[in-house]
Amino acid sequence: MDQMEIKPRPHSLNGTIHVPGDKSISHRAIMLGSLAEGRTTVKRFLTGEDCLTTIKVFQSMGVPIEQNDDEVRIDGKGLHGLSESVTPLNLGNSGTTTRLLLGILAGTPNHYTLFGDPSLSKRPMNRVVDPLREMGALIDGREHGNLLPLSIRGQGLKPIHYRLPVNSAQVKSAILLAGLFANGTTTVMEPVKTRDHTERMLEAFGVKVKREGDLIHISGGQTLTGVDIEVPGDISSAAFFMCAAALKENSEITLKDVGLNPTRTGIVDVLNNMGVSMTINTTRHIGDEPVGDITVKGGPMHGTTLSGDLIPRLIDELPIIALVASRAEGKTIIKDAEELRYKETDRIQAVVDTLKQMGAKVEATKDGMIIEGSTNPLNGGTYSSYHDHRIGMMVAVASVVCEEKIILDNPSCISISYPNFFDHLDALSKPN
Numbered sequence: 001m002d003q004m005e006i007k008p009r010p011h012s013l014n015g016t017i018h019v020p021g022d023k024s025i026s027h028r029a030i031m032l033g034s035l036a037e038g039r040t041t042v043k044r045f046l047t048g049e050d051c052l053t054t055i056k057v058f059q060s061m062g063v064p065i066e067q068n069d070d071e072v073r074i075d076g077k078g079l080h081g082l083s084e085s086v087t088p089l090n091l092g093n094s095g096t097t098t099r100l101l102l103g104i105l106a107g108t109p110n111h112y113t114l115f116g117d118p119s120l121s122k123r124p125m126n127r128v129v130d131p132l133r134e135m136g137a138l139i140d141g142r143e144h145g146n147l148l149p150l151s152i153r154g155q156g157l158k159p160i161h162y163r164l165p166v167n168s169a170q171v172k173s174a175i176l177l178a179g180l181f182a183n184g185t186t187t188v189m190e191p192v193k194t195r196d197h198t199e200r201m202l203e204a205f206g207v208k209v210k211r212e213g214d215l216i217h218i219s220g221g222q223t224l225t226g227v228d229i230e231v232p233g234d235i236s237s238a239a240f241f242m243c244a245a246a247l248k249e250n251s252e253i254t255l256k257d258v259g260l261n262p263t264r265t266g267i268v269d270v271l272n273n274m275g276v277s278m279t280i281n282t283t284r285h286i287g288d289e290p291v292g293d294i295t296v297k298g299g300p301m302h303g304t305t306l307s308g309d310l311i312p313r314l315i316d317e318l319p320i321i322a323l324v325a326s327r328a329e330g331k332t333i334i335k336d337a338e339e340l341r342y343k344e345t346d347r348i349q350a351v352v353d354t355l356k357q358m359g360a361k362v363e364a365t366k367d368g369m370i371i372e373g374s375t376n377p378l379n380g381g382t383y384s385s386y387h388d389h390r391i392g393m394m395v396a397v398a399s400v401v402c403e404e405k406i407i408l409d410n411p412s413c414i415s416i417s418y419p420n421f422f423d424h425l426d427a428l429s430k431p432n
Ligand SMILES: O=C(O)C1=C[C@@H](OP(=O)(O)O)[C@@H](O)[C@H](O)C1
Pocket: 023, 024, 025, 096, 167, 168, 169, 170, 171, 173, 195, 315, 316, 339
């Protein structure tokens, strides 16, 4: 079995790194670039498995895409230029690719079959299938179209006015992308704001997106024009090292050129609330996305409560935040985060079981967890990544506060979002 030994890291973390490009933005660059007229270039593209899946899927629908390391060139086929794929589309492990793609295929009058790996095949798709059917797409699959494999036949769509029943940027984006193909104006209402990279990038491609309070309107039939995109560093990847540094006394690390879109910076707010010493410097905008440098120092921390509107702003960071909370003084309560149960694995259960095995005091609740912090050393041993990149990275970061070695099962899943994660961990935690 794929296993890795991770030795305890007794040294503080010091140094400067550039985390890889943002996963959400990299996916969207390929998708919008494929639907655009003309050429799109992408710099600092995330070469993680999920984003490579997005490239492969669009290539198999006839889009010329050339990838050289983290630079990508897409010769867009226009809104109606995707061809039928001879083979079923393999979505691997990527929820974002699957759900956003369904939005695009809903308006493409071809037939497609979509399948994924065992984890993706358990994740609910009815959250996008229901509104897309309402717009006119024909979709079927296991559990009446809730689970992959799915087949979809797109056609001319009618616009809808849709209130998001879950706080999900993937669902919002799928509907907005389908809205490009509808004969009229589609409106999405999001009661709680989620990441808005789709809206920002559509505007960069020349599409008019009207935002009015919690409503987002998009009119069908607009042309996307190819652009040059530079992807900011992924704050969800940066979070692992922000937390690693926070956990270890005398650490001081800087993460350069990280995306600071306010719909993604919940991690900064939480670490601030926990008393972590940090400086954030917004240095520039790349396109419409703010970018800057984050410096974090290690030291004592205290517990906090995470709930409500904050949750979508740090949804993917909750596993690593839970590890930090297990080392903070007092209690941390995470609630309103039931969505964690529908990720690559049930992340509430996976985090609670892992932290318990490490010796932490933590209990799962229906929509989150309650963590009682302590500074006792964590237990080493053999841990599962649950085939979930974010759980795997959480376990690896625990090595900075663990006095025994850790064996991590299936560490290779980490390349889903952070292919050079261990190089960065080694670089930051080497002896000074
Ligand atoms: O839109 C996106 O790029 C993403 C949205 C979030 O999922 P949900 O929309 O399901 O919350 C997040 O967890 C995922 O990693 C990426």
